[in-house]
Amino acid sequence: MTHESEKLLFSAFKTTLPVLFGYIPLGMAFGLLLAGAGYHWIYALVMSIFIYTGAGQFIAVALLAAGAQLMEFVTITLLINLRHSFYGLSLLDKFSGVGKVKPYLMFALTDETYALLTTTTVPEGASKARFYFYISVLDHLYWIAGSVLGAVLGSMLRLNLEGLTFVLAALFVVLTLEQYYASRARFPFMAAMGAGVLSLLLFSPDNMLLLSIMIGTLILIMYERTTKGKNSEPLSNDSATREELL
Amino acid sequence: MTDTAYMLVVIAAVALATFATRALPFIFFSRREPPELLSTIEKNLPPMILLLLVIYCLKDVQWFEPPYGVPEIFTIAVVTVLHIWRRNAMLSIFAGTGLYMVLVQLIF
Numbered sequence: 450m451t452h453e454s455e456k457l458l459f460s461a462f463k464t465t466l467p468v469l470f471g472y473i474p475l476g477m478a479f480g481l482l483l484a485g486a487g488y489h490w491i492y493a494l495v496m497s498i499f500i501y502t503g504a505g506q507f508i509a510v511a512l513l514a515a516g517a518q519l520m521e522f523v524t525i526t527l528l529i530n531l532r533h534s535f536y537g538l539s540l541l542d543k544f545s546g547v548g549k550v551k552p553y554l555m556f557a558l559t560d561e562t563y564a565l566l567t568t569t570t571v572p573e574g575a576s577k578a579r580f581y582f583y584i585s586v587l588d589h590l591y592w593i594a595g596s597v598l599g600a601v602l603g604s605m606l607r608l609n610l611e612g613l614t615f616v617l618a619a620l621f622v623v624l625t626l627e628q629y630y631a632s633r634a635r636f637p638f639m640a641a642m643g644a645g646v647l648s649l650l651l652f653s654p655d656n657m658l659l660l661s662i663m664i665g666t667l668i669l670i671m672y673e674r675t676t677k678g679k680n681s682e683p684l685s686n687d688s689a690t691r692e693e694l695l
Numbered sequence: 696m697t698d699t700a701y702m703l704v705v706i707a708a709v710a711l712a713t714f715a716t717r718a719l720p721f722i723f724f725s726r727r728e729p730p731e732l733l734s735t736i737e738k739n740l741p742p743m744i745l746l747l748l749v750i751y752c753l754k755d756v757q758w759f760e761p762p763y764g765v766p767e768i769f770t771i772a773v774v775t776v777l778h779i780w781r782r783n784a785m786l787s788i789f790a791g792t793g794l795y796m797v798l799v800q801l802i803f
Contacts, residue, residue, distance in 0.1 A: 467788045492702060499710040509709050513702075522705055526712035533713075537720035539740035541729060544721065551721075558717045560748055567741035612796035615770065618752035619791040622774045623784050625749055628742040637743035644743075645750030654754040658747065665743045669736045 457575050461583035464569050468561045469591045471617040474610045475503060476595020482510050483600055490600035497596040501557060501589060505529050506596075508655075532659045535666065536563040543567075547578035557585040559592075561617060568624045568631075640668040766798040 450458070480493045496506055505526050512522055536558055537544075543566065544551055562585050571580045629638065641661075648661035729737075749771070756764040774791035781787070 463785075466785065470789075470792070488702075492706070495703075496706055496709075499706060500713055502713045505709065505713055509705070513705065519705065519708055523708050523712045526709050527716060530713050530716040533717040534719045535740060535744065537717060538729075538733065539737050539744075541720065541724055541737070552718075555718045555721055556714055564745055564748065568745070612799040613792065615752070615767075615795040616788060616792040618749060618767070618771065619774050619788040619795075621745055621748040621752065622771055622791070623778050623787050625742065625745040626775065626778050627784075628745055632738070632742060634739055634742065637739040638746055641743040641746035641750070645747050649750060649753065657754055658751045661747050661750070662744060665747060666736065666740070669739050669743065670732060673732065673735050 453575075454579065457572060457580055458583050460572050460575075461580060461587060464565055465584055465587045465591070467616055467620040467623075468565070468588050471561065471614055471620065472588065472591035473595040473598070474613040475617070476592050476597075477599030477602075477610075478614075479503075479506050479510070480596040480599025480601070482507065483596075486510055486514050488513075488600075490597060493596045493600035494593065497593045501592060502526075502530055502559060503592075504655075528659065529655070532560075532662050533558055533563075535662050539567065543577075544581075547581060550578050550582045554581055554585055557589050559588065561620065562588045564621060564624045568627045636672055637665075637669065640665045640672070644668060762803040766795060766803055770795040770798065 476497065479497075480490065483493050483496070484490060496509070500506055500509070508525060508529060509522065512525065517525075537555065540558075540563075544554060547554060565584055565588075566581055569584070571577045625638075644661045644665035648657040648664065652660050753764065753767055756767055758764050770791050773794055774787050777790060778784070778787035
């Protein structure tokens with residue numbers, strides 16, 4: 450590995466540190482759950498390599514225990530992970546021109562990786578594709594390591610990790626603030642507050658993220674439509690003034 | 696079907712379904728231009744989704760039972776103030792997480 454890519458890898462490592470501290474305990478919780486359901490740790494490894502989704506893997510264990518039909522696995526997974534389609538929508542530009550790592554970047558697009566990729570800037574002079582790839586791979590490795598660790602060590606470990614997964618909430622808070630500094634747009638935050646609090650009140654914990662993203666996106670579309678209506682100039686003309694409006 | 700084979704089929708199905716949700720927008724818009732409306736909300740999606748992810752982390756809080764979400768709200772407030780003050784991501788994240796662990800393990 451050249452000195453340049455070593456430096457870039459280290460920079461990606463620093464960026465993903467909070468995810469390391471979040472994915473290890475969260476992955477361990479999944480491994481514990483799977484081992485508790487009577488499955489060999491090798492399944493934790495296989496699932497975390499090939500499925501790689503937090504909530505989805507937890508629910509898969511519950512479905513396994515309930516002896517669900519294959520169609521149920523597919524439907525529920527699609528519903529739980531549909532939010533990721535919204536992630537991709539805002540990464541179409543960023544992922545264009547990343548070359549042969551694109552399929553992997555798409556595959557590895559978890560909530561946390563999405564949050565990092567949309568907020569972190571690529572170090573000056575470095576390759577975007579390589580930086581995104583490092584971040585994605587590192588996060589993936591943390592998740593795999595955590596879940597195998599949980600499944601293997603299981604009940605042997607007596608560490609009190611209660612509360613450690615809140616590191617992910619803290620990460621999201623910091624990244625939200627960085628988004629706030631990076632853009633003059635204020636309406637997305639208002640839309641999120643409205644849609645988020647509403648969903649917290651109305652929907653079950655399992656459904657709220659997807660539904661809140663859908664409601665929030667609808668609010669954004671409606672807002673865009675009404676400001677476009679008031680504004681006589683065409684939308685695509687001047688993105689700077691449009692940004693000021695938001 | 697043996698247990699192992701069934702398990703592998705289930706894993707493959709869940710893996711494909713997960714990948715499908717992540718790949719969908721890229722496949723859908725690989726050959727056509729995204730509609731204008733989409734490109735205008737595109738850059739507003741990340742800030743909105745990130746704040747929604749923060750709110751999502753509160754999904755299991757019992758607001759009407761002690762401790763009424765105090766550890767979560769207090770920690771989020773501390774992380775916010777700390778980050779506005781020092782703008783040091785690692786400091787904000789790890790001080791906040793440490794504080795939260797102390798709160799839920801020792802105090803509440």
